[in-house]
Amino acid sequence: MVLAKKLMNQYRIWIICIVAFLIVPLFKPAFLTVNNIEGILTSMVTYGVIALGLTMTLITGEINISIGAVMAFSSVTFAVCMKSLPIVVSMVLALAGAAVFGLVDGYFVAYKKLPAFMVSVAVMVTVRGIALAVSGEAPVGIMSDTIAKIGRLQIAHIPVLFLFLLLCVLILELFLKRTQVGRNMYAVGGAPEVAAAYGLNVEKYKCLSLTFCSFMAGVGGILLAIRMCSGSPSVGEDAMPSVLPMIVIGGTSISGGKGGMIKTLSGIVLMNLIFNIMSMFNIYVNVQNLIKGGILLVIVITDRYLENRNKKI
Numbered sequence: 187m188v189l190a191k192k193l194m195n196q197y198r199i200w201i202i203c204i205v206a207f208l209i210v211p212l213f214k215p216a217f218l219t220v221n222n223i224e225g226i227l228t229s230m231v232t233y234g235v236i237a238l239g240l241t242m243t244l245i246t247g248e249i250n251i252s253i254g255a256v257m258a259f260s261s262v263t264f265a266v267c268m269k270s271l272p273i274v275v276s277m278v279l280a281l282a283g284a285a286v287f288g289l290v291d292g293y294f295v296a297y298k299k300l301p302a303f304m305v306s307v308a309v310m311v312t313v314r315g316i317a318l319a320v321s322g323e324a325p326v327g328i329m330s331d332t333i334a335k336i337g338r339l340q341i342a343h344i345p346v347l348f349l350f351l352l353l354c355v356l357i358l359e360l361f362l363k364r365t366q367v368g369r370n371m372y373a374v375g376g377a378p379e380v381a382a383a384y385g386l387n388v389e390k391y392k393c394l395s396l397t398f399c400s401f402m403a404g405v406g407g408i409l410l411a412i413r414m415c416s417g418s419p420s421v422g423e424d425a426m427p428s429v430l431p432m433i434v435i436g437g438t439s440i441s442g443g444k445g446g447m448i449k450t451l452s453g454i455v456l457m458n459l460i461f462n463i464m465s466m467f468n469i470y471v472n473v474q475n476l477i478k479g480g481i482l483l484v485i486v487i488t489d490r491y492l493e494n495r496n497k498k499i
Contacts, residue, residue: 239402247442288400376443
């Protein structure tokens with residue numbers, strides 16, 4: 187009984203996903219069709235990659251709400267560069283720009299001790315403006331057969347872009363759990379004063395996590411541009427309310443020091459299943475956004491309650 191309860195608590199998100207796959211087809215047989223499963227897997231990729239980056243930031247006890255704007259910048263930069271440059275060069279330029287914005291964010295938050303929320307708002311507004319300027323305030327098409335093929339490429343009906351997401355999860359999970367740097371990030375997020383007392387450079391780890399978060403937002407923007415064969419300065423406006431529930435439902439704490447990439451993957455799967463199910467039952471987009479906001483509110487309140495309870499203990 188104790189073992190069953192422990193397994194239920196540890197794998198509850200995956201169990202909910204399995205139950206959804208068993209129950210929903212009874213009402214909507216199309217849920218288990220190959221096309222719908224492919225659509226679910228594809229829909230996880232863009233915000234899923236971004237969620238991995240934000241997970242790293244939350245583990246170190248910080249937040250970055252500029253991810254949507256950085257995603258838009260990366261997508262339009264990649265699309266514009268593709269007009270005259272090779273694919274790899276275009277990717278490097280887009281990702282370099284995304285990383286620089288994260289580095290600026292991390293510098294002011296970690297070393298200048300400015301509030302992460304205010305700094306990321308300033309970065310968000312600035313980057314969104316740059317994205318609009320780069321794109322001429324309009325979507326930029328990508329006329330490349332190679333990009334189109336990559337976006338549609340599958341292995342045994344599994345989108346290659348989804349396999350890329352799984353590879354990122356595996357690499358980052360190993361980094362966090364098996365390397366000293368990864369373990370230090372948990373220490374910095376869980377108890378920064380104690381970590382500093384033990385000689386850890388808290389500012390360095392926080393700056394690194396914010397830079398990486400922005401870099402992964404850039405990766406997400408490129409993946410979206412590949413999927414859509416275009417870059418747009420307006421994408422990512424709902425990134426934060428979409429991504430944060432995925433992370434926290436998976437078990438990463440907003441307060442820092444707790445979480446992991448596999449846990450975030452479970453949240454990514456569950457939230458995308460919820461969105462897909464709502465679409466199958468023809469729930470209006472506005473209602474979906476209301477539900478999304480409600481989920482986010484409940485998560486934030488629950489996380490704060492658990493944090494206060496642990497402090498009392």
